[in-house]
Amino acid sequence: MGTSGQGQSNYDLSFKILLVGDSAVGKSSLLVSFISNVVDDLSPTIGVDFKIKFLTVGEKRLKLTIWDTAGQERFRTLTSSYYRGAQGIILVYDVTRRDTFTNLSDVWAKELELYSTHEDCIKMLVGNKVDRFLSSYFLEHEIYFSNIQESERVVSREEGITLAKELGCLFFECSATTRQNVERCFEELALKIMEVPRLLEEGSSVKRNILKQKQEHQTPPTGGCCS
Numbered sequence: 001m002g003t004s005g006q007g008q009s010n011y012d013l014s015f016k017i018l019l020v021g022d023s024a025v026g027k028s029s030l031l032v033s034f035i036s037n038v039v040d041d042l043s044p045t046i047g048v049d050f051k052i053k054f055l056t057v058g059e060k061r062l063k064l065t066i067w068d069t070a071g072q073e074r075f076r077t078l079t080s081s082y083y084r085g086a087q088g089i090i091l092v093y094d095v096t097r098r099d100t101f102t103n104l105s106d107v108w109a110k111e112l113e114l115y116s117t118h119e120d121c122i123k124m125l126v127g128n129k130v131d132r133f134l135s136s137y138f139l140e141h142e143i144y145f146s147n148i149q150e151s152e153r154v155v156s157r158e159e160g161i162t163l164a165k166e167l168g169c170l171f172f173e174c175s176a177t178t179r180q181n182v183e184r185c186f187e188e189l190a191l192k193i194m195e196v197p198r199l200l201e202e203g204s205s206v207k208r209n210i211l212k213q214k215q216e217h218q219t220p221p222t223g224g225c226c227s
Contacts, residue, residue, distance in 0.1 A: 011054060013203040014063040015193055016085050017186070020108050021092035022100040023070065026128040029176035030092065031068050034186055057190045064186065083115035087199045088122045088189045091169065093160075095127045096152045101159070109167050120199065122192045124172065125164040126185055127155060131175035 019027040028049070035051050050067045067082050083089070091108050093100040104125070112123070132152040157173060164171035170188060174181035193199045 011061040011063040013060055013194070013200070014065070015087045015190065015199075015203050017064055017066045017088040017090065017189065018082060018086040019066065019068050019090050019092060020112070022094075022097075022103050025092045025094040025097070025100050026176050027092050028068050030090075030126070030128060030174070030182060030185075031066055033176040033179050033182045034066075053186070055187070055190075057187050058194060060194065062190055064190065066186075081115075083112065084117045086116065086121060087118060087193045087203065088124070089116065090124045090126055090185065090189065091167075092126045092128055093155065094129050095155045095160075095173065096129055096132050098154045101127075101155045101163070105163060105167065118199065120196050122189055122196065122199070123167065123169040124185065124189050125160060125167065125169040126171075127157070127160045127173040128176060130173045130180065131177045 019031060021027055031051055035053050050065055053064045053066060055062055055064065067086070069082060089112055091104050091112070093104055095101075130153075160173065161171050163169075170192065172181050172185045172188070174185055176182060193203070
């Protein structure tokens with residue numbers, strides 16, 4: 001699997017991905033880490049933002065349009081409409097804040113069920129900020145030891161796996177800061193989307209519809225001449 005830069009026009013499939021979860025769980029940081037490989041201090045998202053990433057997954061050239069939603073309650077009515085048409089939805093929580101985890105089932109899973117237009121959309125649960133308690137060596141080698149001091153972790157990996165099973169989600173723990181598992185999250189999500197015939201067909205039709213719309217909006221050439 002490989003990634004490629006932005007600004008490309010040739011791709012096989014186009015998918016819409018949505019990031020949801022409480023404010024300050026690191027949704028924007030995950031997105032920026034995936035898009036640019038760099039994470040700076042980011043301000044909270046106001047309303048909705050999106051970025052585009054081109055990459056190759058499973059020998060297919062993909063265009064991912066990734067929507068980053070605000071977690072604050074006052075923006076809920078604004079962001080609810082962005083569930084429509086999403087083939088993949090990533091529910092993000094902060095492993096050092098239990099309220100962001102419990103809100104996944106209490107708030108975000110219910111919103112997803114209410115607003116998502118795809119019954120077969122692929123869902124993923126992501127526990128972010130694992131860099132808060134694991135050394136970079138352990139992260140890079142995906143080694144987890146029970147005797148590591150996890151002073152800041154309040155949501156265990158096992159709890160995350162259990163909730164993911166209950167919600168029918170894929171599961172990853174990652175760090176936007178160290179980029180641990182960031183690319184894997186999005187690539188695995190894309191692979192799973194491509195395994196669903198309806199979502200795969202829809203992703204293929206998006207490109208054709210865009211080209212058709214462009215053609216329809218082109219001004220036809222004027223015929224004849226006069227002197």
